[in-house]
Amino acid sequence: xxxxxTASLKTGAALALAASTLAACDSSGGSxxxxxxxxxxxxxxxxxxxxxxxxxxxxxxMRSPLIESTGTGNGIQLFCSGVGPNTPDMVxxxxxxxxxxxxxxxxxxVDEVIELQVGLDGIVFASAKGGIMLNLSxxxxxxxxAAQPYGKPQTAKTWKDVDPALPADPILVYGPPSTSGTRxxxxxxxxxxxxxxxxxxxxxxxxxxxxxxQICTEVRDDGAYVDQSEQDNLVVQKIEGNPxxxxxxxxxxxxxxxxxxxxxxxxxxQPTYENIAGFSYPGARPLYVYIKKAHMRAIPGLDAxxxxxxxxxxxxxxxxxxxxxxxxxxxxxxxxxxxxxxxxLTKAELEAx
Numbered sequence: 001x002x003x004x005x006t007a008s009l010k011t012g013a014a015l016a017l018a019a020s021t022l023a024a025c026d027s028s029g030g031s032x033x034x035x036x037x038x039x040x041x042x043x044x045x046x047x048x049x050x051x052x053x054x055x056x057x058x059x060x061x062m063r064s065p066l067i068e069s070t071g072t073g074n075g076i077q078l079f080c081s082g083v084g085p086n087t088p089d090m091v092x093x094x095x096x097x098x099x100x101x102x103x104x105x106x107x108x109x110v111d112e113v114i115e116l117q118v119g120l121d122g123i124v125f126a127s128a129k130g131g132i133m134l135n136l137s138x139x140x141x142x143x144x145x146a147a148q149p150y151g152k153p154q155t156a157k158t159w160k161d162v163d164p165a166l167p168a169d170p171i172l173v174y175g176p177p178s179t180s181g182t183r184x185x186x187x188x189x190x191x192x193x194x195x196x197x198x199x200x201x202x203x204x205x206x207x208x209x210x211x212x213x214q215i216c217t218e219v220r221d222d223g224a225y226v227d228q229s230e231q232d233n234l235v236v237q238k239i240e241g242n243p244x245x246x247x248x249x250x251x252x253x254x255x256x257x258x259x260x261x262x263x264x265x266x267x268x269x270q271p272t273y274e275n276i277a278g279f280s281y282p283g284a285r286p287l288y289v290y291i292k293k294a295h296m297r298a299i300p301g302l303d304a305x306x307x308x309x310x311x312x313x314x315x316x317x318x319x320x321x322x323x324x325x326x327x328x329x330x331x332x333x334x335x336x337x338x339x340x341x342x343x344x345l346t347k348a349e350l351e352a353x
Contacts (some may be wrong), residue, residue: 005134006104019082036065036305040075040092041181042232043121043250044287047312048092054318055301055308062301067092072181079290080105089302090293093288094121094181094250095188099350106303106347111193112293115345116335119313120325123283124234125193125264131243132169134159137267138282142194144171145225147218147272150198170224173236175248182250185285187217190266193282202350232245236261251276252323276325287324293342303339 036055038048049069056064070078072093079091080101080166097115105113125136143149143162159166176182186333195201195216207211219225230236232249240260251271254263263271266282275281289309298300312319315326327335 011120014036015349020228034299035063036090036299036302037068037088038065038090038092039068039078040071040090040289041072041094041287042069043094043182043252044092044118044164044289045069046252046322047119047287048325050318050322051308054312055305056088059301059304062304065301065305069146071177071179072184073179076101076290077104079292080108080110080221082108083110083294084293087292089299090289090291093290094191095184095285096288097290097345097350100343102347113345114291114293114296114338114342115349116289116291116309116338117286117327117331118289118309118324119287119319119327120276121285121287122271122281122325123182123189123267123285124249124254124271125283126239126247126249126252126254126261126271127245127264128194128239128241128243129260129262131217131239131262132167132245132246133168133262133264134267135265138194139183139197140166140194142191142197142216145173145219146195146321147213148215149222149328150195151204151215157224158174169244171244172223172227172242172244173225174235175225176232176235180230186248187219189285191219192216196300225348232269251325255323262276273320273325285326285329290345296342306339307344310339 036052046069052065052067056062072095072158075088075091076093076097080090081087102113103112125134125141127133133338140163141146143160144156146155156162156171158168158170158251162169162171175186204215228238232253235247236253236257237251239245240257246264254261254271255273266270269275271281271283276284291302291306312333313324313326314320319325320326326332
């Protein structure tokens with residue numbers, strides 16, 4: 001059933017109180033008293049930071065936005081904790097907000113949320129420059145990293161155990177933790193895609209979705225997959241020091257470190273800008289920011305900061321120069337219009353995709 005949250009009078013009063021409180025904080029200390037505060041994805045962090053730096057240069061009378069790398073899941077939790085001066089104005093996300101997270105937002109009176117797609121990224125598998133070379137596929141990655149591949153015990157010790165065409169090197173992968181949007185995208189775009197290659201798993205999804213999710217997305221915990229922090233650059237450092245190790249991180253970190261690491265093909269497709277933009281690379285994914293509409297009305301410079309994103313996300317623009325993949329012209333136009341019209345996200349929209 002289509003669902004759209006309509007704020008009650010009580011909720012509207014709470015929003016008005018939050019907005020007036022934020023405005024009061026600003027009026028007491030001038031334009032520098034309140035700065036834009038964003039939390040969230042480590043993948044989106046370098047892009048948000050660059051936009052903040054450009055904003056600061058264009059608006060020297062305003063405090064530079066505070067951008068924190070907390071991971072997508074933790075960032076959304078902070079964002080959805082409430083409205084007011086002690087909560088983030090926006091969250092950067094390397095995946096789309098979940099319907100359950102939207103419910104948490106609504107329950108905490110964060111019931112006017114603006115969703116913007118700001119660009120594209122790719123979940124990259126990489127090794128040290130001159131290190132192990134693997135031609136991967138979602139199916140081989142799933143067989144190598146799943147806790148229970150196709151519901152059976154995980155016995156693979158080497159890449160050759162998974163695919164005879166791969167080398168007999170031990171499986172050792174450094175990747176994102178469970179709170180990361182990159183981990184969520186890894187599950188959805190790679191692991192689940194590899195799992196569904198088995199017709200029995202498709203049938204299991206219809207009969208027992210919880211068991212299907214467990215089998216298809218749970219990552220092994222026997223040391224073959226090693227959680228790193230929310231900082232993707234730490235994964236780069238790990239694989240740089242060991243030529244037999246594979247790392248998983250966002251495409252921008254590959255682009256930034258091509259002198260140190262090499263991308264591994266997926267289904268024979270290299271993780272390049274063009275292949276991610278055209279979605280021929282299996283790990284391509286959209287990147288988002290979410291903004292509290294109540295804060296758009298109250299935080300000085302928040303609207304200008306969002307317009308700085310619009311000025312920066314084009315192909316050949318400053319964000320593309322540090323590794324973001326630009327959206328299609330149609331998507332750029334549609335999301336730029338959202339910055340002006342500020343439409344409120346609904347649960348029905350999240351459930352429709």
